[in-house]
Amino acid sequence: MKIFVVNCGSSSIKYQLINMENETVLAKGMVERIGMEGSLLKHTPTGKYTVDLPEDIPDHAVGIKMIISALVNPEYGVIKDMSDIDAVGHRVVHGGERFADSVLITQDVLKGIEACAEIAPLHNPPNLHGINACMEIMPTTPQVAVFDTAFHQTLPKVAYLYGLPYELYVKYGLRRYGFHGTSHKYVAQVAASMMQEHMTDLRIITCHLGNGASITAIKYGKSIDTSMGYTPLEGLIMGTRSGEIDPAIIPFLMEKENMTAPQIDDYLNRRSGILGISGLSSDFRDLESAANRGDERSQLAIDLFAYKVKKYIGGYVAAMGGVDAIVFTAGVGENSPFMRDKICNGLEYLGTRIDPERNKVRGKAQEISVKRANVKIFVIPTNEELVIARDTFNICKRIIKL
């Protein structure tokens, strides 16, 4: 069975075509700058060169059509015909309280995703564009939605409610939802298998540290707390997002800086975080080299990030009554031995320590704690596309004749 995995952002579409017989990627790529000048499709058939296909791509529907044409192209395509795609798996950011698992998309499910757009106005509408485009182009191919929030639907009320009047939760669904769920679930599963244990027997803290960053406490297989909240703005300090701040700062800024609500939103989402602290960059690679040259604010941004991650780890150890494994994933987590070392420095009280030699690993699944550590520390590259493909496969194998 061949699964087309689609991840639509506001101006981009990332995709992979995965053969589920051996879980191999046949082709992958990205449509960039939708609706802007310079839009193009970058398409890479596995094991071959990348082709750049510049074209006017006014919307997601045109982008999806271009991807399908590339997939069936006689020169750089990987399938003969569109009908070789057995099912489509869509990443959907927000599933609200309705979707605690991946689902086959029906008209009713579409309405549910539309309803969640009210709480995720930036993310769910482009996801819906992608779904609608695929349903139009491939009307008889089953489509599945895989939600970023679903894995966190097991959070208990004490972890997901804010200290606001309860009526606001009932009226508007104002609560913690959490994000990066497919990533947290995947790396926890891999960690459990590397420990030759079942996730249901372990307490795992997963640190998804990329441009967006979140941490999750997974107790005996279930997410019981996570750092992102009602939106992906809460929690850790991130590339350009502030993470948690005192909410009283918002009316203060509105008054003192004469800012409107959209301006504040832009400030907190795109101009804060390590970019705001360093005044230099949202990329940890830039900060690490600037700090090495003696740039104090870059050093401060690095210190602040590592401190926050460590604080969350401590908090989640308390929430779970202990921990068996800590996992690092995403851009920083997979590639920065320096940051991993800084975060774990001081966790010896838990009965763990990083092995400097093992910690040199980049982008590969490996245990990085010292031998016989009570708490194992792992680097595990995330693979959200594979989770989407697996969920789609599991849902569709019942309805597709193989």
Ligand code: AMP
């Ligand atoms: P992601 O959002 O998971 O794609 O992660 C992107 C972020 O990972 C970038 O903004 C960088 O800050 C970070 N990153 C990638 N490679 C490295 C590296 N070798 N060292 C430090 N940070 C890295």
